[in-house]
Amino acid sequence: MVQLINGKKVANDLNLETKKRVIRLKKQDVTPGLAVVIVGDDPASQRYVRSKEKKAKELGIFSIKRALPESVTQSELVQIVKDLNHDDRINGILVQSPLPDHIDEEQIIATIDPKKDVDGFHPVNVGKLFLNLKGHYPVACTPKGIMTLLAKYKINLDGKNIVVVGRSSIVGKPMLALMLNADATVIDVHSHTDDISKYTKHADIVISAVGKYAILNDDDFKPGAVVIDVGQNMDENGKLAGDVAYKAKSDNIEFITPVPGGVGPMTIATLMQQTVDMCEWSKKIGK
Ligand SMILES: NC(=O)C1=CN([C@@H]2O[C@H](COP(=O)(O)OP(=O)(O)OC[C@H]3O[C@@H](n4cnc5c(N)ncnc54)[C@H](OP(=O)(O)O)[C@@H]3O)[C@@H](O)[C@H]2O)C=CC1
Numbered sequence: 505m506v507q508l509i510n511g512k513k514v515a516n517d518l519n520l521e522t523k524k525r526v527i528r529l530k531k532q533d534v535t536p537g538l539a540v541v542i543v544g545d546d547p548a549s550q551r552y553v554r555s556k557e558k559k560a561k562e563l564g565i566f567s568i569k570r571a572l573p574e575s576v577t578q579s580e581l582v583q584i585v586k587d588l589n590h591d592d593r594i595n596g597i598l599v600q601s602p603l604p605d606h607i608d609e610e611q612i613i614a615t616i617d618p619k620k621d622v623d624g625f626h627p628v629n630v631g632k633l634f635l636n637l638k639g640h641y642p643v644a645c646t647p648k649g650i651m652t653l654l655a656k657y658k659i660n661l662d663g664k665n666i667v668v669v670g671r672s673s674i675v676g677k678p679m680l681a682l683m684l685n686a687d688a689t690v691i692d693v694h695s696h697t698d699d700i701s702k703y704t705k706h707a708d709i710v711i712s713a714v715g716k717y718a719i720l721n722d723d724d725f726k727p728g729a730v731v732i733d734v735g736q737n738m739d740e741n742g743k744l745a746g747d748v749a750y751k752a753k754s755d756n757i758e759f760i761t762p763v764p765g766g767v768g769p770m771t772i773a774t775l776m777q778q779t780v781d782m783c784e785w786s787k788k789i790g791k
C-alpha cells in the first residue's frame with residue numbers, strides 16, 4: 505500500500521512556527537516584509553501569487569505586490585527591482601516566473617540584492633549552495649521544502665541513491681545540490697536522457713519535476729521507493745495532478761507526496777519561513 509506524505513500538515517505546522525516568530529519580532533518593532541513581482545495575467549501564476557499573499561497576511565508578514573502588464577520593458581522591471589532593493593520594509597523579493605519572452609530573466613534575477621533574494625535564484629546564492637558554504641543564505645523554496653518534508657518523515661538520505669528528474673534552476677538543480685550536500689548519491693535525468701526509467705528503477709528516492717502528467721508510473725520504481733512529485737499538471741479528466749500516475753495498491757511505491765497537498769504547500773510555507781529568516785539575518789536577530 506502506498507503511504508501519502510502529508511505536505512499540507514507539515515506546511516501547517518511550519519506556518520504556525522513562522523507565525524510565532526513573526527509575533528516575537530513584532531514585539532521588537534520589526535515586521536518581516538515580502539514583495540512579489542508578477543508580469544502578465546497567466547491564471548496559474550496569478551493563483552500562486554494570490555496564495556503567497558494570502559499566507560503572508562495570515563502569518564502577519566507585510567507584503568506588497570507589483571503587478572505589471574505583459575508590455576513592461578526590461579528597464580522598467582530592472583528599476584522596480586532596484587526600488588525594492590532599497591525599500592527598508594522589504595526583506596524578500598520574489599519575481600514570479602515565467603517572465604515574457606522579451607524580458608531577460610537572468611538580468612532581472614541578477615538585479616535582486618542577494619540578501620533579499622528570497623527564492624534563492626541569484627547566482628551568488630546558487631553558487632554558495634553548490635559550494636555547500638556555511639553561513640546564512642537563501643535556498644530555492646521548493647527543494648528546501650522537500651528537504652524539510654523528508655526530515656519530518658525521518659527519511660534517511662546519507663548514501664541513498666537519488667534520481668532527480670528535471671534540471672531547472674527553480675527545482676532540479678538546487679534539489680541536486682541539496683541532496684549532494686546531504687551525502688546522497690545523485691543522478692539527474694532530463695529530456696536528453698534515453699529511458700529515464702532505467703535510472704528511476706534503481707533509486708531509493710525519486711524527485712520528479714518535469715511538468716508532464718504520467719511521465720512516470722508504478723512500474724518505473726523499485727519496491728520501497730520514496731517518490732516526491734513536484735509536477736503541477738492536469739490529468740486526463742482535467743484535474744490537478746502531478747508527474748506520477750500510480751495505483752493506491754502499488755507494489756513499488758512506499759511513500760509519495762500527493763498533488764495537491766504535497767510539495768506545493770511546502771513551497772509556500774518555506775517561502776514564508778525564509779522571509780522571516782532573511783528579516784532576522786538582516787537585523788542580526790536569532791539563529
Ligand atoms: N509544487 C511546487 O511547489 C512547484 C511545482 N512546480 C511544477 O514542477 C514542474 C516542473 O517545473 P520547472 O522545473 O519549473 O519546469 P521546467 O519546464 O523549467 O523544467 C522541466 C524539466 O523537465 C525536463 N523534461 C522535460 N521533458 C522531459 C522528459 N520527457 N523526460 C525527462 N525530463 C524531461 C526538462 O529537460 P531539459 O532541461 O532538457 O529541457 C527540464 O529540465 C511543473 O509542473 C511546475 O508547475 C514548479 C515549481 C514549484
Ligand SMILES: Nc1nc(=O)c2c([nH]1)NC[C@@H]1CN(c3ccc(C(=O)N[C@@H](CCC(=O)O)C(=O)O)cc3)C=[N+]21
Pocket residue numbers: 551552555598599600601602623645646674736744763764765766767768769771772
Ligand atoms: N519566482 C518563482 N518562485 C516560485 O516558487 C515559483 C515560480 N516563480 N513560478 C511558478 C512555480 C510554481 N510554484 C508553485 C507553488 C505552490 C504551488 C501549490 O501550492 N500547489 C498546490 C495546489 C494549488 C492549486 O490548487 O492550484 C498543491 O500542490 O497542493 C504550486 C506551484 C512556485 N513557483
